[in-house]
Amino acid sequence: MxxxxxxxKGTRDFSPAEMARRNYIFNTIRQAFHLYxxxxxxxxxxxxxxxxxxxxxxxxxxxxxxxxxxxxxxxxVNMSLIDAGxxxxxxxxxxxxxxxxxxxxxxARYVVQHRNELQxxxxxxxxxxxxxxxxxxxxxxxxxxxxxxDVVGSDSLLNEVxxxxxxxxxxxxxxxxxxxxxxxxxxxAGIAELIGAPDKLIDITVAIxxxxxxxxxxxxxxxxERGLSAESIAALEPILKISGSLEERLCKLADVLKSSEIGSxxxxxxxxxxxxxxxxxxxxxxxxxxxxxxxxxYYTGTIIEVKAKDVEIGSITGGGRYDNLTGVFGMPGVSxxxxxxxxxxxxxxxxxxxxxxxxxxxxxxxxxxxLGDKExxxxxxxVKALRQAGVAAExxxxxxxxxxxxxxxxxxxxxxxxIVGESELAEGKITLKDMAKGEQEQLSIEEMVDRxxx
Numbered sequence: 001m002x003x004x005x006x007x008x009k010g011t012r013d014f015s016p017a018e019m020a021r022r023n024y025i026f027n028t029i030r031q032a033f034h035l036y037x038x039x040x041x042x043x044x045x046x047x048x049x050x051x052x053x054x055x056x057x058x059x060x061x062x063x064x065x066x067x068x069x070x071x072x073x074x075x076x077v078n079m080s081l082i083d084a085g086x087x088x089x090x091x092x093x094x095x096x097x098x099x100x101x102x103x104x105x106x107x108a109r110y111v112v113q114h115r116n117e118l119q120x121x122x123x124x125x126x127x128x129x130x131x132x133x134x135x136x137x138x139x140x141x142x143x144x145x146x147x148x149x150d151v152v153g154s155d156s157l158l159n160e161v162x163x164x165x166x167x168x169x170x171x172x173x174x175x176x177x178x179x180x181x182x183x184x185x186x187x188x189a190g191i192a193e194l195i196g197a198p199d200k201l202i203d204i205t206v207a208i209x210x211x212x213x214x215x216x217x218x219x220x221x222x223x224x225e226r227g228l229s230a231e232s233i234a235a236l237e238p239i240l241k242i243s244g245s246l247e248e249r250l251c252k253l254a255d256v257l258k259s260s261e262i263g264s265x266x267x268x269x270x271x272x273x274x275x276x277x278x279x280x281x282x283x284x285x286x287x288x289x290x291x292x293x294x295x296x297x298y299y300t301g302t303i304i305e306v307k308a309k310d311v312e313i314g315s316i317t318g319g320g321r322y323d324n325l326t327g328v329f330g331m332p333g334v335s336x337x338x339x340x341x342x343x344x345x346x347x348x349x350x351x352x353x354x355x356x357x358x359x360x361x362x363x364x365x366x367x368x369x370x371l372g373d374k375e376x377x378x379x380x381x382x383v384k385a386l387r388q389a390g391v392a393a394e395x396x397x398x399x400x401x402x403x404x405x406x407x408x409x410x411x412x413x414x415x416x417x418x419i420v421g422e423s424e425l426a427e428g429k430i431t432l433k434d435m436a437k438g439e440q441e442q443l444s445i446e447e448m449v450d451r452x453x454x
Contacts, residue, residue: 021360028173043107046098069096101131111334153334178316180286185300189262195228207223379420429444430442
């Protein structure tokens with residue numbers, strides 16, 4: 001019995017209609033990237049595992065898809081590790097490469113490797129799939145596309161402001177109402193200092209980043225499990241509960257962290273980014289979230305996360321400032337900041353809200369019926385003329401019964417059917433049928449081109 005075909009959990013097939021919608025998203029984001037002066041690059045799907053490991057924190061490293069060495073992958077492996085089941089030490093011996101987890105670390109590797117070819121500040125965008133060995137659930141996939149924009153080689157906070165404007169531009173074009181949440185890694189470091197646990201910064205950020213998913217009580221339990229004292233947990237809670245408008249919370253946070261040099265610097269940076277962005281105008285809602293950490297260890301300054309207002313789903317865009325990422329590849333002192341649009345979650349949001357424009361569909365705008373050899377030859381000339389005018393057109397390939405050809409056009413939701421029969425051949429005309437209205441008229445090819453252009 002033949003095996004039933006399937007795909008791995010957390011991956012998806014996309015039909016032509018679905019791809020047309022996805023391409024609408026990609027094209028919208030790409031146009032905005034170009035508008036803001038970002039240039040495209042691509043990097044390989046797989047990187048050396050040494051490039052990826054240690055850049056995403058302990059939990060991120062666990063989600064890396066590792067690629068088994070080709071050939072005799074057990075050659076040179078310490079067999080006692082297999083007997084002991086020590087997968088942490090065994091994996092580096094079995095796997096030299098891994099699928100990329102995101103586009104930021106490969107970008108940092110790219111910058112260092114090609115530094116002599118680049119002009120700084122360097123603005124790039126990248127739209128490619130990434131892979132994470134995560135547990136599949138709604139809005140969370142093992143294979144998904146990211147659409148990144150980064151600028152490296154500049155410390156200016158104007159880069160953060162521009163990226164927030166870019167986020168606003170993209171979601172305004174897509175028609176999605178959003179809230180942009182801001183935080184700063186220096187604020188988190190200041191909070192860790194304030195509660196007497198500066199050495200527990202990573203543990204604190206990993207735990208509080210889950211507050212929206214598991215709630216404050218569960219976060220407190222996890223903090224205790226990670227070794228924080230009851231006093232530190234109690235001191236942290238009121239900071240996480242700071243309320244009021246964006247301006248009020250920034251002022252309260254500044255007062256709370258006034259004794260911390262790094263925390264005060266983080267608040268100052270947050271104020272500058274927020275105030276400049278608001279002065280320029282923003283359609284989106286801008287908010288402060290002191291629990292926001294995004295779980296990635298390479299952020300050093302501003303942290304950005306975007307949520308859809310009208311759909312319950314995880315973040316649909318995120319990013320932040322990273323000052324030290326290229327340093328691990330031997331090029332210290334290069335600051336960068338970037339954002340990543342989650343195309344797959346944006347796709348789910350647009351589907352849930354049915355926000356696609358009418359023309360966000362694939363396939364031809366018009367199909368010519370095939371009524372015989374002479375008619376098909378004339379139709380091919382018309383199809384070519386329409387295509388040269390930028391109109392998507394095709395000819396049904398077989399001289400099948402008209403009912404079958406009309407059913408084909410109807411099933412594919414092709415808006416117009418063109419008929420060239422004996423009388424149309426004689427008059428040099430085309431009968432054009434509007435499938436939605438059921439109306440038809442006779443046109444010359446010139447008139448037909450003008451109709452579609454209009």
